[in-house]
Each structure stands twice: as structure tokens, then as C-alpha cells.
Amino acid sequence: MNQPSITPYDLPSRAFHWLTAIVVTIAFILGPEHFGQMMHRGIDPASQSDIVWHESLGLLVLLLTLLRLLWVALRPAAPQIPMSISMHRMALLMRVALWTLLLALPITALLALGRDAHPLTLLGGVRINEMPMIANLAIAKLVDWGDVHKFLGDAIMVLAGLHAAAALFHHLVLKDGVLSTMLPGKKFR
Numbered sequence: 226m227n228q229p230s231i232t233p234y235d236l237p238s239r240a241f242h243w244l245t246a247i248v249v250t251i252a253f254i255l256g257p258e259h260f261g262q263m264m265h266r267g268i269d270p271a272s273q274s275d276i277v278w279h280e281s282l283g284l285l286v287l288l289l290t291l292l293r294l295l296w297v298a299l300r301p302a303a304p305q306i307p308m309s310i311s312m313h314r315m316a317l318l319m320r321v322a323l324w325t326l327l328l329a330l331p332i333t334a335l336l337a338l339g340r341d342a343h344p345l346t347l348l349g350g351v352r353i354n355e356m357p358m359i360a361n362l363a364i365a366k367l368v369d370w371g372d373v374h375k376f377l378g379d380a381i382m383v384l385a386g387l388h389a390a391a392a393l394f395h396h397l398v399l400k401d402g403v404l405s406t407m408l409p410g411k412k413f414r
């Protein structure tokens with residue numbers, strides 16, 4: 226397929242993108258379904274490998290997102306892709322929504338655990354039984370953050386699906402080279 230060649234994203238930006246996509250997908254698959262019931266029955270979350278992996282990968286998403294934000298501020302300019310104004314606006318809206326969810330997901334999880342005094346259990350036996358700094362925040366009592374977290378977890382997968390569908394539309398229908406700017410194996414010029 227003969228697509229216009231646009232300078233691709235720099236290598237760290239592409240690495241952050243695909244690593245985040247993989248880690249978020251695995252964290253979503255491992256999302257603990259009956260967490261509240263388990264806590265109620267006195268089951269130790271550290272004994273449940275899906276919970277331990279979910280929480281560890283979820284915090285990795287937070288770390289990756291903060292590092293990526295830093296990189297966005299320092300990196301070379303992102304590729305300029307010629308598009309209609311409405312398409313530009315939609316792409317910007319989607320980007321803002323995805324960035325917001327990447328930050329909101331780990332934050333709502335920490336608010337949920339802190340509010341209900343449930344332990345944070347991570348790989349390597351790391352365990353924080355209570356987070357009083359979070360529990361004492363006025364915002365912690367506002368809503369059931371576990372429910373908000375679950376809703377946002379579903380929302381990020383729906384948006385990521387739409388985002389992927391849009392990339393395929395650019396590649397297969399508009400043939401404007403957008404997808405290739407984020408693919409691995411492209412040389413950064």
C-alpha cells in the first residue's frame with residue numbers, strides 16, 4: 226500500500242505507547258470481580274495472585290503514565306498529520322480522555338483501598354495494610370471509589386477499542402500514514 230511517509234513518533238514515545246497498551250490490557254483482564262465479597266469473607270488479597278498482579282500492573286501504569294507525561298514535555302515535536310479540523314478535534318478529545326483515564330484509574334483504586342482500609346498487596350510481598358493519609362481525605366468519603374474504578378476500567382477498554390478502530394480507519398480507508406507513525410520498527414528521522 227502506498228501511503229504518504231510522515232516522520233514517525235520518536236522511539237521512547239512508541240515504546241511508552243505499546244507498553245502502556247499491553248499493561249492496561251493485562252490489568253483489565255485480571256480485574257478482581259468479587260473483591261468486596263472476598264474482603265467481607267476475610268480472604269487475604271495477598272493470597273490471590275490475580276489481585277496482586279492487577280494492583281502491581283495498575284501501579285506500573287501510573288508510573289509509565291507519569292514518566293510518559295515528562296517525556297511528552299521534553300521530546301521532539303510529535304508528527305504533524307494533515308487532517309480536517311473536525312478530525313483533529315476528535316483525535317484531541319480521545320487523547321485527553323485516554324490520558325485522564327490512565328491517571329484516574331490508579332488514583333480511584335488507591336482512594337477505594339484507602340477509604341475502606343483494605344490492604345494494597347503487590348508483587349514481591351509488598352503490602353500496605355492501611356493508607357490513613359488517603360482515608361482521611363474528604364474526597365475519599367464522597368463516593369464508592371471501587372464502583373467508580375470499575376466503571377472507568379470498562380470505559381478505558383471501550384475508548385481504547387475506538388482508538389484502535391480509528392487508527393485502522395486511517396490506515397485502510399484514508400490511507401494517510403497515521404498508523405505507521407506509531408508502529409515499531411520505523412526509523413526516527
Ligand code: HEM
Nearest residue numbers: 252256257258260261280283284286330331334371375378
Ligand atoms: C490501568 C490500570 C487499571 C485498570 C485498567 C483496572 C481495571 C479494573 C477493572 C475492569 C476492575 C473491575 C473488575 C470486575 O468487576 O470484573 C477493577 C477492579 C479493581 N481494581 Fe483495578 N484497574 C487498574 C488499576 C488498579 C490499581 C493501580 C489498583 C490498586 C492500587 C487496582 C485495584 C483494584 C481493586 C481493589 C478492584 C476491586 C474494586 C471493587 O470491587 O471495589 N486497580 N480494576
